[in-house]
Amino acid sequence: MSRPARILLALSLLPLGSIASAQRFPEPYDSQDPGNGLTPTSEAIDGLQLPDGFRATLFASEPDVRQPIALATDPRGRLWVAENYTYAEQAVNFDTDLRDRILILDDEDGDGRFDRRTVFWDEGIRLTSVEVGFGGVWALCAPYLLFIPDRDGDDRPDGPPVVLLDGWNADSIRHNLVNGLRWGPDGWLYGRHGIQANSRVGAPGTPDEDRVLLNCGVWRYHPTRKTFEVVARGTTNPWGMDWDEHGQLFLINTVIPHLWHVIPGASFERMYGEHFDPHLYVLLGQTADHVHWDTRESWTAASRSGVSDGTDRAGGGHAHSGLLIYQGDDWPEEYRGDIFALNFHGRRVNRDRPERAGATYTARHLPDPILWSDPWFRGIELVSGPDGGVFVADWSDVGECHENDGVHRSSGRIYKITHGDPSEPAASDLSSLDDAALVALLRHPNVWYARQARHLLQQRASAGADLSPILDLLRELSSGEGDEVLRLRALWTLHGIGGTTEDGLIALLDDPDEQIRTWAIRLLxxxxxxxxxxISAFGRLAEREQSGLVLTFLASALQRMPTDRRWPIARAIASHSEFADDPVLPIMLWYGIKDSVPTAPDRAAELASSGRFGALPRFIARRLTAEGSDPGMRLLSRFLIRREDLAFRRDVLSGMADALRGLRRADPPPAWDEVTDSLSSIDDEEIRGLVRELSIVFGHGRGLDELRRIATNPEETLSARRDAIATLVRSRADGLAELLSGLLSERDLASDAVRGLATVDDPATSALLLELLGRLPAEANREALVALASRATSARALLDAVEAGRIDRSTISAFLVRQLRTLGDEEIEQRVATIWPEYRPISESASARIAALRAELTPDRLGSADPTRGRLLFSQTCAQCHVLFGEGSKVGPELTGAQRGDLGYLLENLVDPNATLAADYRMRVFALADGRIVNGLAVEQTDRTVTIQTPSDRMIIPRDEIEDQRVSDVSLMPEGMLDRLSIDEVADLIRYLQSPGQVPLPDGAGESAP
Incomplete structure (x- = not known):
């Protein structure tokens, strides 16, 4: 039984929580080669580059603190530190080998160095976060959110931890863990979640169907209501967030663009994979107007060769961890309100300035103020304290988040960065102040005091204290004229102690300040x-509101309302044409109404026809078509016939086509003949093409002849011919095989023709493709091999040709070898094992293979390897699924920003791609009604179709044409990718993968078959 399982068993036997610590804390061990050794603390401090007037002290370092993964402060200004030693471990004994712990560090004399160190708790496993409040300490130890009681405040747990939530995924991932506990201005406890696995979260004992499913994004938990909910979804591995002076939440992220303004109910772009909701249709991009790397040059691992010059100038790299919006009273005023984030590879603090733009925000990059020269610096967290100084946690390692080279657990540092002479604390322990004194602290220029005061008053209210004497004062502060920041602080405090009323909040919807109106909506x-x-008040507000920010949060609030009450507010928001092209508001409005469209098609169609507001008409038409209800489709036909606005007609037709893509047949909407007649004379090729495409799906055959003419006419544009071919293939038109066979000789259309022929179960077609192998263009040749490997009959013919020497065995990729194995034919399985013995069906010898390659791929050998030949090998073996420097396909994760400088990371993923397998990359095997077996990823699913991503194609297949599917335990990327290469070729490939930028292809190299 695993350690977490034993804890859970103990929980069922004890009144509260887990087992108490009964063993000595295991001494953490290092599994990483330190190379030349850890940088001495004096050199690390001396190498810091700071703006004039700033000062850095080493607040704590090893052995007093090690592996600091998270920081928090308490009302006494002490620093709480989560030490994580179990990171990236799966198979250790957590009783005897490794555990995590929580420390308290206290600087009693205010000299920027800790004086007192207390171990609060040392029973953690996968500890990523710590927060303080409500008579105890909160800790994230996946799969649990724990509360460790300390009601007497003596810095010793009163009893075992209490599991408040469980279900956080921890077993199948090594990083991207749930993290980031922080108290929000609304009194909720916020946290974050990474992309690599799905979690199903709920209180212990919650049935699976009642749990909240989440992947990457932001969540919150209410400490007294015991309520859990997702706030926003998306990004990759968010690892830092903070609220500005107006309570607007900003989030930092790794790998893809970095900065996001968090709006409740938002769905952000992801690094990979699909959101759970199939009706989003579009995702919100990042808030910043820049990235922190040079996209032309990219970078390699900082530990190997540093970032490129272009990336250095841009900000240091793609990976960020830790975010602080400075609102203290120590740093100069010019820094106040700016966003500071730790740049992992650039070893610096990035500085972005958020500004109101359009409906919401943008952020621009300012010069990076603080840089570390220490190659061991791995900044991971930023927090500020009572004197306005900023603490910086340094994981202190020479590796990266994937830790393929081990973990250096015996190191770790915390810096404190101040300016001039920091002020004396206003009180040594804020919890000793009375209620009125805490209210007075809401005026303090250092937000730390206001946050602590608000939080303490919320705790006192939850404990039953009589706070009525301060209610009038808080109401006066929140509703009066003047400083909106003070008013907001008072409003949040009032709400946290239960002092707001619905009437009072509704009255604030008329407030002259947009931030006050925004928060009135949020609290309602x-x-x-x-x-x-x-809801009625929201409707009146939507009609008169001029602020895009307020309208955005009204759109966000729609998701909380009954579906039939959203329409008046939605119509009022959409009437604000000045925001029709805003990058945020129209999308948030769609998120607010998308679930209401099926139940009110008349209102949806009316909104779609009322005017352009982003892509709203297209999305509404798509949802109505996907639902297929007669009223909704009838309304779409009527609008297409009567409305003369070409842009509107184009939007509606495009939305209908989006909904039906992949289907061969669908019931036509009422009056479709009238629609085609009314649109036939329009001089708009896009509209005519959409009508033809839809007519085929609706069974109106008069479009087939026109499509055949377009597909075979060299005078038509290439895109028109490709669209015609795709529609003909989808419709299974008569004479399809003959038409497509005739197009195989056209270089630009050969791949489209082969993909179409793959759907035809005909021995003559297979024989033709086999005959043409090697003479087709490279991409079409790959498609032909995929087609031949998708059916047992054609696969036997393919194997015959390989065994006879007519086809070189090396032209069959590792993926196709595995594809052949999934056909479920014993004879084929045996023949494949004989022809390709190096492609093992499982990675049983992966460790030995990695060790052997490491021994051969010495620095000297890699240094003499040829990256130009490596690029050619990348094009032949990797580019079908991965992008590097703009070359390749986005089937798997992009490699440009990956940990390419680490040889161990590359070898693990190339030799044993199933070692760290995200849920989104588990391969599925599909058996199709036309006889094909297709291996790929299910990247999108609707009620009627499944979108399958293979290494060579993105296929939309009707569900009724999928006879069977199973989820594999392996990645789409097959094992043994390197086994067909010589050691020199492996070295060339690795050298290119580790290169800082694009290199030329070898002289004379062009397209080549795999």
Missing amino acids: VDRGQPSEKA
């Missing part, structure tokens, strides 16, 4: 569905 929906009175 804080508990979920608002009242009818609040």
Whole structure:
């Protein structure tokens, strides 16, 4: 039984929580080669580059603190540190080998160095976060959110931890863990989640169907209501967030663009994979107007060769961890309100300035103020304290987050960065102040005091304290004129202690300040569905509102309302044409109404026809078509016939085509003949093409002849011919095989023709493709091999040709070898094992193979390897699925920003791609009605279709044409990718993968078959 399982068993036997610590804390061990050794602390401090007037002290370092993964402060200004030693471990004994712990560090004399160190708790496993409040300490130890009681405040747990939530995925991932506990201004405890696995979260004992499913994004938990919910979804591995002076939440992220303004109910772009909701249709991009790397040059691992010059100038790299919006009173005023984030590879602090733009925000990059020269610096967290100084946690390692080279657990540092002479604390322990004194601290220029005061008053209210004497004061502060920041602080405090009323919040919807109005909306929906009175007030506000920010949060609030009450507010928001092209508001409005469209098609169609507001008409038409209800389709036909606005007609037709893509037949909407007649004379090729495409799906055959003419006419544009071919293939038109066979000789259309022929189960077609192998263009040749390997009959013929020497065995890729194995034919399986013995069906010898390659791929050998030949090998073996320097396909993760400088990371993923397998990359085997077996990823699913991504194609297949599917335990990327290469070729490939930028192809190299 695993350690987490034993804890859970103990929980069922004890009144509260886990087993108490009964063993000595295991001494952490290092599994990483330190090379030349850890940089001495004096050199690390001396190498810091700071702006004039700033000062850095080493607040703590090893052995007093090691592996600091998260920081928090308490009302006494002490620093709480989560030490994580179990990171990236799966198979150790957590009783005897490794555990995590929580420390308290106290600087009693204010000299920037800790004086007192207390171990609060040392029973953690996968500890990523710590927060303080409500009579104890909160800790994330996947799969649990724990509360460790310390009601007497003596810095010793009163009893075992209590599991508040469980279900956080921890077993199948090594990083991207749940993390980031922080108290929000609304009184909720916020956290974050990474992309690599799905979690199903709920209180212990919650049935699976009642749990909350989440992947990457932001979540929150209410400490007294015991309510859990997802705030926003998307990004990759968010590892830092903070609220500005107006309570607007900003999030930092790794790998893809870095900065996001968090709006409740938002769905952000992801590094890979699909969101759970198939009706989003579009995702929100990042808030910043820049990235922190040079996209032309990229970078390699900092530990190997540093970032490129272009990336250095841009900000240091793609990976960020830790975010602080400075609102203290120590640093100069010019820094106040700016966003500071730790740049992992650039070993620096990035500085972005958020600004109101359009409906919401943008952020621009300012010069990076703080840089470390220490190659061991791995900044991971930023927090500020009572004197306005900023603490920086340094994981202190020479590896990266994937830790393929081990972990240096005996190191870790915390810096403190101040300016001039920091002020004396206003009180040594804020919890000793009375209620009125805490209210007075809401005026303090250092936000730390206001946050602590608000949090302490919320705790006192939850404990039953009589706070009525301060209610009038808080109401006066929140509703009066003047400083909106003070008013907001008072409003949040009032809400946290239960002092806001619905009438009071509704009155604030008329406030002259947009931030106050925004928060009135948010607090009116804080508990979920608002009242009818609040919804009516929202409707009146939407009609008169001029602020795009307020309208955005109104659109966000729609998701909390009954579906039939959203339409008046949605119509009012969409009437603000000045925001029709805004990158955020129209998308948030779509998120707010998308679930209402099926139940009110008349209202949806009316909104779509009321005017352009982003892509709203297209999305509404898509959702109505996907639902296929007669009223909705009838309305679309009527609008297409009567509305003369070409852009509107184009949007509606495009939305209908989006919904039906992949289907061969669908019921036509009422009056479709009238629609085609009314649009036939329009001089718009896009509209005519959409009508033809839809007519085929609706069974109106008069479009087939026109499509055949377009597909075979060299005078038509290439895109028109490709669209015609795709539509003919989808419709299974008569004479398809003959038409497509005739197009195989056209270089630009050969791949399209082969993909179409793959759907035809005909021995003559297979024989033709086999005959043409080697004479087709490279991409078409790959497609032909995929087609031949997709059916047992054609696969036997393919194997005959390989065994007879007519086809070189090396032209069959590792993926196709595995594809052949999934056909379920014993004879084929045996023949494949004989022809390709090096391609093992499982990675049983992966460790030995990695060790052997490491021994041969010495620095000298890699240094003399040829990256130009490596690029050619990349094009032949990797580019079908991965992008590097703009070359390749986005089937798997992009490699440009990956940990390419680490040889161990590359070898693990190339030799044993199943070692770290994200849920989104588990391969599926599909058996199709036309006889094909297709291996790929299910990247999108609707009620009627499944989108399958293979290394060579993105296929939309009707569900009724999928006879069977199973999820594999392996990655889409097959094992043994390197086994067909000589050691020199492996070295060339690795050298190119580790290169800082694009290199030329070898002289004379062009397209080549795999």
